[in-house]
Amino acid sequence: MNKTAILILVAAVILTAIPLRADTYKYTDDRGDLHFVDDLGSVPKKYRKSARTMDDLPALSVMDAQPTAPARSRPAAPVRATAPRENSTKSVEVYVTSWCGYCKKALRYLNEKGVSYAVYDIEKDQDANRRHKELGGRGVPLIKIGANKVRGFDPEEIDRYLRQ
Structure with missing residues (x-):
């Protein structure tokens, strides 16, 4: 094997060993609506302090993969x-x-x-x-x-x- 092939192989092994991670952020706006974004820059500035990372989505x-009959309307x-x-x-x-x-x-x-x-x-x-x-x-x-x-x-x- 030549040096180029070895370098490509080593780079491929290293790149696959690095875990790729994208954080998901959650914030609630003034209307009470819940928002999820994958970039903190997408969160409006006034909500950034309250934005939280969602590591455990x-x-x-x-x-239940089987079809079910529609629910009958009755008092809950x-x-x-x-x-x-x-x-x-x-x-x-x-x-x-x-x-x-x-x-x-x-x-x-x-x-x-x-x-x-x-x-x-x-x-x-x-x-x-x-x-x-x-x-x-x-x-x-x-x-x-x-x-x-x-x-x-x-x-x-x-x-x-x-x-x-």
Whole structure:
């Protein structure tokens, strides 16, 4: 082998050994909309201090690959957390899907805080889906705390609305 071939081989080995990493940043704007960008420069300056890196984004997965019958419209039966309620008299509703990693994180967080809540799966309950849309929901989780809404999983926002 000549020197050029060896250099190309060594360069290829070195380049494949270097992990390529692209950070994803999350921020919430003044309207409460949650945004994800892959470049901190894409975050408006006034939100950069609150932008956070999302190192642990959940992998996409299909929980139920078999087709299901459409849900019948019926009054939603909320599932209540078993943990004792935090010092809050506000009602808390969480709109989720079964495959959403951030929904699971939000529910786990509310349980750890001892917050009682009702959870609604917008893919399995047509009434919940309608309420989700009426609340301006475009994604999940959507957490309604009293009259306030938290779009996405944002522990600081959840805590702020629980304290109000």
